[in-house]
Amino acid sequence: MNIGEASRASGVSAKMIRHYESIGLVPPADRRDSGYRDYGTADLHRLGFIRHARDLGFSLDRIRVLLGLWSDPDRSNADVKAIARAHVTELEQRARQLNEMADALRSLADACDGDGRPDCPIIASLETGANVPACHPGGSQGAMPPPAPRRKAVAGH
Amino acid sequence: MNIGEASRASGVSAKMIRHYESIGLVPPADRRDSGYRDYGTADLHRLGFIRHARDLGFSLDRIRVLLGLWSDPDRSNADVKAIARAHVTELEQRARQLNEMADALRSLADACDGDGRPDCPIIASLETGANVPACHPGGSQGAMPPPAPRRKAVAGH
DNA sequence: CTGGACCTTCCCATCATGGGAAGGTCAACG
DNA sequence: CGTTGACCTTCCCATGATGGGAAGGTCCAG
Numbered sequence: 001m002n003i004g005e006a007s008r009a010s011g012v013s014a015k016m017i018r019h020y021e022s023i024g025l026v027p028p029a030d031r032r033d034s035g036y037r038d039y040g041t042a043d044l045h046r047l048g049f050i051r052h053a054r055d056l057g058f059s060l061d062r063i064r065v066l067l068g069l070w071s072d073p074d075r076s077n078a079d080v081k082a083i084a085r086a087h088v089t090e091l092e093q094r095a096r097q098l099n100e101m102a103d104a105l106r107s108l109a110d111a112c113d114g115d116g117r118p119d120c121p122i123i124a125s126l127e128t129g130a131n132v133p134a135c136h137p138g139g140s141q142g143a144m145p146p147p148a149p150r151r152k153a154v155a156g157h
Numbered sequence: 158m159n160i161g162e163a164s165r166a167s168g169v170s171a172k173m174i175r176h177y178e179s180i181g182l183v184p185p186a187d188r189r190d191s192g193y194r195d196y197g198t199a200d201l202h203r204l205g206f207i208r209h210a211r212d213l214g215f216s217l218d219r220i221r222v223l224l225g226l227w228s229d230p231d232r233s234n235a236d237v238k239a240i241a242r243a244h245v246t247e248l249e250q251r252a253r254q255l256n257e258m259a260d261a262l263r264s265l266a267d268a269c270d271g272d273g274r275p276d277c278p279i280i281a282s283l284e285t286g287a288n289v290p291a292c293h294p295g296g297s298q299g300a301m302p303p304p305a306p307r308r309k310a311v312a313g314h
Numbered sequence: 315c316t317g318g319a320c321c322t323t324c325c326c327a328t329c330a331t332g333g334g335a336a337g338g339t340c341a342a343c344g
Numbered sequence: 345c346g347t348t349g350a351c352c353t354t355c356c357c358a359t360g361a362t363g364g365g366a367a368g369g370t371c372c373a374g
Contacts, residue, residue, distance in 0.1 A: 018323090052289045055258070059360075080277045098251050101248050109241040109242050112237065115234065127202070160352075161351065175353095191338080
């Protein structure tokens, strides 16, 4: 199977399949004499696994770990569960931060007349920082997986 | 004022202040004979504005627009309000996607015994894609500002 | 045998941010 | 005066996941 067919079948873009190979997330694909990559059902299975994990917001690094557990017949479901729980916590925290920002901005917007005059509480708050969620260094986390892995209909999926 | 003092006073890292200057978000700073950048209160004010906008999750591109409105004495608060409302909608959507993922993964984790055996519904779902939030191409939005701009306590802020 | 669809590799862009190197400046202290 | 350490300058590179596109090779149907 060509990379294009594998892409359509797995819902992972060809570009990404090559990238995953380059970073060792999937093993180097078999090659035909022409140099074309050749995929089988096992490869599709693995790509599907990766895609579903991405759909749940896992980073490629964590997916690497999950793939390891997947192929380990002696794995402990406690390990998997721990990773999942930790990820849930991170997702919730990111969602909370976004909601905090949305709430703050929504109330600022609600306080704005929007009547065409220059007078604007939103601008005023940006100037002074009033009612803007403060930076709380204790709970800061800079290194988190991207917001939404959402690809745009790579397959008729 | 040095860039370091400006950084501490505004809560924007020196690195970022230079970056903002390089992309034209702030005007080129005055220079002393030594070549050091020199900041005044107006500059601090502008940097503070940018920081607060970042704290609300605005992208630098949108902040550019907001800065334009800020310095426009004839601005319409309706314009500001429209930008804010659009941003609120985006924030909410991102939060919703994260919560969807968290919900799905939480229920998978709840279904996992975590008793040390290899048997695991989480892994099973990643294999099959069952109970994993599907990719809904219609509502997809790839180009959104980062999840949390949170910097790590650049100032004693 | 040709055209178009597909594949290959390689480089570049995104977005906001930080790390670090190589070298210049400044202020305080001995 | 000299040194030291904190600070500044510019420049390049990295992140993470993804896409765009160029230059060139392959495959198959007409």
